[in-house]
Amino acid sequence: xxxxxxxxxxxxxxxxxxxxxxxxxxxxxxxxxxxxxxxxxxxxxxxxxxxxxxxxxxxxxxxxxxxxxxxxxxxxxxxxxxxxxxxxxxxxxxxxxxxxxxxxxxxxxxxxxxxxxxxxxxxxxxxxxxxxxxxxxxxxxxxxxxxxxxxxxxxxxxxxxxxxxxxxxxxxxxxxxxxxxx
Numbered sequence: 001x002x003x004x005x006x007x008x009x010x011x012x013x014x015x016x017x018x019x020x021x022x023x024x025x026x027x028x029x030x031x032x033x034x035x036x037x038x039x040x041x042x043x044x045x046x047x048x049x050x051x052x053x054x055x056x057x058x059x060x061x062x063x064x065x066x067x068x069x070x071x072x073x074x075x076x077x078x079x080x081x082x083x084x085x086x087x088x089x090x091x092x093x094x095x096x097x098x099x100x101x102x103x104x105x106x107x108x109x110x111x112x113x114x115x116x117x118x119x120x121x122x123x124x125x126x127x128x129x130x131x132x133x134x135x136x137x138x139x140x141x142x143x144x145x146x147x148x149x150x151x152x153x154x155x156x157x158x159x160x161x162x163x164x165x166x167x168x169x170x171x172x173x174x175x176x177x178x179x180x181x182x
Contacts, residue, residue, distance in 0.1 A: 003156055006132040010164045013124035017168060020117050021175050024110060029062045029099050037082045039074055048075060060099040069093070102179075110179050118172035122165055129161040 022032040031054045038045040048054070052066040052075060066072055076095055079088045089096040102110075133154060140150040 003132075003153070003160065006128055006157060007160055009128040009131075010125045010160065013121050013128070014164060014167060014171075016124075017117055017121040017171065021114060021171060024114055024175065024179075029056045029058070029060055029097070031056060031062060033084050034062070034064075034079075034082075037075075037078050037084075039071060039078055041071060041074075048078070051075070060101075062097040062099075064088075064095040064097070065093070066095075107179050111176050114172055114175050114179070118168050121168045125161060125164045125168070129157055132157045 019032075019035075022030065023035060031049070034048050034054065037048045039048055039051050040046075041051050048064065051068065051071060052064045055063045055065070057063055064075060066075055072090060072092070072095065076088045076090045079086075079095070079097070086097045086099060089098065136145070136150050136153045136157070139145045140147060145153070
């Protein structure tokens with residue numbers, strides 16, 4: 001029985017949650033919201049950060065400066081298509097994304113969204129726990145481990161699951177405070 005493998009799978013679920021939380025717009029300019037925006041650069045889908053410099057000169061502003069001025073329109077089009085909730089402002093040299101102040105209603109919607117992400121991550125972690133428990137039971141039936149070892153492994157898997165669920169709750173609480181305090 002390999003507990004490390006189970007822990008790695010649970011950590012993968014948590015890292016996916018962290019990526020998703022980074023993309024949630026919390027009223028501050030965060031370049032991570034552009035992670036999924038791909039530009040058709042000479043026929044090749046390319047991440048925006050590989051064709052342009054992205055900076056955050058102010059708390060509510062992202063400036064995108066393409067290295068090739070010919071793709072400015074393409075970047076603008078792809079940002080609109082990505083539906084990130086912000087209209088790009090193109091001045092011919094750079095694209096500016098101005099983040100509006102979040103309303104109380106929108107903050108509450110975002111909190112619901114992140115709580116849902118947290119629940120999905122917990123479901124994923126519990127699914128990994130179930131797989132691990134099934135493996136332990138199968139190994140005990142085959143006779144490769146004793147009943148005492150089975151109980152020991154099940155306890156370790158449960159403790160690992162509890163700690164990962166707690167980690168998820170902590171990240172969700174942290175993000176909720178960030179959203180509500182902006």
